Amino acid sequence: MAYEITLLTTMAISVLFALSLNFITGFCGQISLGHAAFMGVGAYTAATMMKASISLLFVIPVAAVFAGVLGLLVGFASLRVRHDFLAITTMGVVFLFVGVVRQQEFLGGEIGISGIQQSVLGRTGFMLLCVVLAGVFAGFSLLVKRSWLGFVFDSIADNEDVSQVLGIDVAKYKLFAFVVGTATAGTAGALYAQHYRFVGPDSFGFVESISVLAMVVVGGIGSVWGVMFAAAVLSVLPLLIQFVDDYKILVYSALLFSMMRFSPDGLAGIVQRLLNRVRNR
Amino acid sequence: MLYLELLFQGIVQGSIYALIALGLTLVYGLLRILHVAHAALFTLGGYIGVIVTNQTGSLALAILAAMIVVGLVGVAMYKLAYEPLLSKPPFIALIASIALFIAAEELFRIIFGPYGLSYENPPLQGGFEIISGFFLKYGEALVIILSILILSVLGWVSGYTRLGVSWRATVTDPDMARAFGVNTQHVRYLNFFIGSALAAVAGVLVALLNNLVEPTMGSVPSYKALAIIVLGGLGSIRGTLLASMILGVIESFGTIYIGHLLDRDALAFGFLIVVLMFRPQGLLGTR
Structure with missing residues (x-):
């Protein structure tokens, strides 16, 4: 049972993390190649506080706020640079984050922070917390997608200049997307710190940022169900394909x-095409 | 004396950055694709360079072989991976490119082993004294000379030949170029061939300076080169050269003086972010 609990916790954290990027990239159309930095901020904030024996339930909101504040800063950057320039700027953010963390003694430097104690929830309780948080954010995402806010995001993702002309305050909504997405990534980071009871500079680098973007793209950009499914599967895929080892x-x-080459709109796109075929029959 | 040494280190590093990043700019200028897998071609160049040198004993032959093989692989990569994705949103090609890069790194590891290869008889060892007490290695001198040579030839081709004119026309407006009888398909192939060949030269040179090629030698260039072309202003060749040199020199001085605050990568990207906040189109980019 312990293995299944660990597996489910890992999946839930990945789902939450991927959905948080989906909010920025999928909904609002702002690409980020450095999303792991925000998870890292959350994780380091949480790790430092939990080492000081502060309760997990208090730690999570603080981690979210810290990550959200950094997200707001990067959001301001997104008002200056667009598209490929934004992609590389966000990539810069993750390298800066890792570079700064590596040199800080109080954050454990190269070694990171280990020996974080388990929360009072126990393993099962913690797993439930992760699943609930992922579920709540998934529900929130679905709600946003169907609301007027979803339409606003669609419009911005499609064409910022036209949205501006239509009277949409593009800057405000972009900042909103960044703050919500990064604060959620911070939450996922806090859960990560508690789950692995270790954080290190190598856990939140460029590679991790690409992995989470891969989850979003494989699921189908903007599709909540697709992203959830892809994140759940891809997060444990390395464990599932152990048999191919090397x-x-x-x-x-x-x-x-192959996914990008043959179905660029992800799993959601494949499902959509299959549904259409069935309906047209 | 330390300043001069650091400056030269920066210029050598900058020359290598320039050779790698130039191919990336060529691709971006023409197709608007952030071609991360370019760094895999750089690594491939390094491997071919070492293997051919060890077999034949000739570095010149190795450079030539690396350029031709890697150039062809680059064209194949365009044909198989990018061409079908040109009409899709740009991040699709970006993710595909990253996947290609990771796959290539793994293939290098599986085929050539995780520990890398070295030259059996490393060519161009030793160095010479420029001014008293200041030495430049032959390898480093070769890097600077080859870079200047290659870049001048390239500048001449793009500025003064029929080929260069059709290339620039295709970059500016592919439809118009086609209407005037330019075979844009050939221009794209050539573009990938030249860009990849330049990465191969850089790979052989880096292998020479470190006397080592390893599966992961492309990981730093894979993202650093992206930073450079963005810093220069995407698609701008002069901007790319300028950015390569600036970044090379800044990293060289920065790691000595503020290395205890930020590591090399963080330094480069910190500089990039600051520049982009003031000039969102990059150093020499146009809006």
């Missing part, structure tokens, strides 16, 4: 490439 990463990257 070729694990090769298989993973080949799958990712």
